Amino acid sequence: MSDLGELRDEVYEANLELVRRGLVIYTFGNASGILRGEDLVAIKPSGVPYDALRPADLVITDLNGKIVEGRMRPSSDLATHLVLYRNFRSIGGVVHTHSTFATSWAQAGRDIPCLGTTHADYFHGAVPVTEHMQACDIEGEYERNTGEVIVRRFARLDAERFPAVLVAGHAPFCWGPSASAAAHTAVILEEIARMAYYTTTINASVQPISTALHDRHFLRKHGPERYYGQPE
Amino acid sequence: MSDLGELRDEVYEANLELVRRGLVIYTFGNASGILRGEDLVAIKPSGVPYDALRPADLVITDLNGKIVEGRMRPSSDLATHLVLYRNFRSIGGVVHTHSTFATSWAQAGRDIPCLGTTHADYFHGAVPVTEHMQACDIEGEYERNTGEVIVRRFARLDAERFPAVLVAGHAPFCWGPSASAAAHTAVILEEIARMAYYTTTINASVQPISTALHDRHFLRKHGPERYYGQPE
């Protein structure tokens, strides 16, 4: 990502990917991306339907949420995205959806256990759910505090190995090296959540897969020994 | 909404939105709108497939159901719509569907509990289900009495803060400031009902979200302090 024009295009495409994959309806959800170095964030404007969205409608802010470019209000979830960018220094994009199954696990207040290799290919363990937010956090700077409750949940987790979280009673936030990677994760997370739902209904006492299998799948796609895909 | 032509167009579009979003099949469902002041209601004709529907096919009636314009019979649910227009004075549109998940909760005779912020964004508490209708109400003016059982359920509820109801053993009715707003609510209600279904299956003892979280989300989209979306 070298300039703001490219950032706009990628964030715009990431927002549309959420629609194409059926993760959002009407004005639900939002994707953002950051130009590290310049610390500029591009995000979807609030409450704009996707089919009316143009790259020029994206709002550009700094890491404190001050608007640098754009005539519209940024997504009301901007403050949550900014907390993630400030705390997870390696990430380049954030996506928030209310996709059906991931949101259902978030509403249920349950981690999504790692029940198969589809999950292990993307997450190095269960998809974590946050604690329920307290009234003082909700009544204060709510969106910022949503970010803080995520960061607290990651006190002992690596955001690169766990590229998504479920906010209890709310919905998932996903991230990655870019906005498009974050959107990709949002699609995969929804499928993982769907299969975990059906799996636990078929077998209520199912156990997570073994550490050996988990590591094998995670590491064949990530890290120095990876051998999935084509050489870069 | 300033004249009957605009009303026809909006009600026509609201009917088509139900098809586009997969909420109705064949001749199921119906949308109507009202021109307050003139107290004229436009509603889908009974039993007409959506792909054959034209704006000119809509039936125009007064608030007592007397046909003012149109050659076809109005929807058999007209009398229910009229009771809602007479009792909920601020609403401008009504939509009735048999959408899968909302109807399943109605058939189950259960309120849809507020389990997350998606729900809280639109309803200020659980989506209410009516009592089961009595034989005397069913055998009398059934469709009108369907409206009356809804109105009784709203004795202590505000129709602006609860823009839908589940009629027990039947299906949802939704409303809003316009026919298109009512159709929008019908789409959201189906998604809320779907996620509540999956959530309660994942965690049978799940509790509704806190009042603090509920109020925060409802009020960030509604009322004088709202900050979601663009300024009007």
Place this chain on the structure above:
Amino acid sequence: MSDLGELRDEVYEANLELVRRGLVIYTFGNASGILRGEDLVAIKPSGVPYDALRPADLVITDLNGKIVEGRMRPSSDLATHLVLYRNFRSIGGVVHTHSTFATSWAQAGRDIPCLGTTHADYFHGAVPVTEHMQACDIEGEYERNTGEVIVRRFARLDAERFPAVLVAGHAPFCWGPSASAAAHTAVILEEIARMAYYTTTINASVQPISTALHDRHFLRKHGPERYYGQPE
């Protein structure tokens, strides 16, 4: 229905409707129609994919299954259709699918209880499931005996008021005044089966709707007092 050409067209269209509505994949399912008076039946050929099907491919047989026109083998379920035409004298079309939810109830060996007005609009009570077929019936003229087990299940049921059956361990057969009506019923049955599935999961002790409500909905669409739809 006045001649064989019209019958071919209607049966062809009914077969395609099953594809459009997602009730069949590959070569699953089949629709037929009958020209009463001449007692000629048009049915889908066996094992032909829908996108390769032409009206001229339909096989025409008499009520004993003797081929009158057509070069291909008729559907292997022909003998079941013929038993239904011989025993249910008022029907004009038969449709067989393995649609997901209706088949799941058939596999579960359970009647679909009438839990709401969507169901009551089409069936005058639960959708009946047959008994499981005995080895002697299966090893003999299997497809004909499938028809016979349906007819036995209808010993005290009216095929006009119950336009479908679930064959235990197999799948639904639907019928109506024409092939297109039978296809319509197949679509509705799948939706009824889907909602009954979700309803009984939400509330395991749910009861069927009252007789009063049931009769009201069934009779507003059927019989001399009907007032749903437009006058014919």
Place this chain on the structure above:
Amino acid sequence: MSDLGELRDEVYEANLELVRRGLVIYTFGNASGILRGEDLVAIKPSGVPYDALRPADLVITDLNGKIVEGRMRPSSDLATHLVLYRNFRSIGGVVHTHSTFATSWAQAGRDIPCLGTTHADYFHGAVPVTEHMQACDIEGEYERNTGEVIVRRFARLDAERFPAVLVAGHAPFCWGPSASAAAHTAVILEEIARMAYYTTTINASVQPISTALHDRHFLRKHGPERYYGQPE
């Protein structure tokens, strides 16, 4: 299948069929085919999105996995496919997906019981699940050992009568006389898995269908006495 050009085309089409039927997203899944006699295998390259795939991108290997043609890495699951080709001598194609319901049964570690004739039409009994793989198998030649665990599960099963397996904690592998037949089986397996899920939820104590019914359906589509479809 007479030459490598035809093999490429068929394997390419089989890969696309997985996309058209909704069995794969992004780079999930892979299909391969073999030219018996010459023992050449054509397989999807690793990590390539389906919409970018061209027939020329397929990788051609021998039965030991040595690349004969192609510039890209073959699917990381190649070694599993090769074990199947070496051990199941009559098969001509292999397909691997992470389709939702089949994968959920695999994650649950459960055979899919034969609950109806849809299943019996394709499998001569339950769809088998393998044992969970041991750490030593996972940490060694993982993909090859995945094939070996499948072969062990088939010690007393005929791969022609059971054209798919569920690898525990992973997902299904399907096969058939050709790549397109294997893709067809993958589609059917997903539907069978879906219906088995719903059936066991409706009736937790449901039993598999009788041997008589099972044999009837399997044998009317397979073997010398088959009478489903058109004569070949």
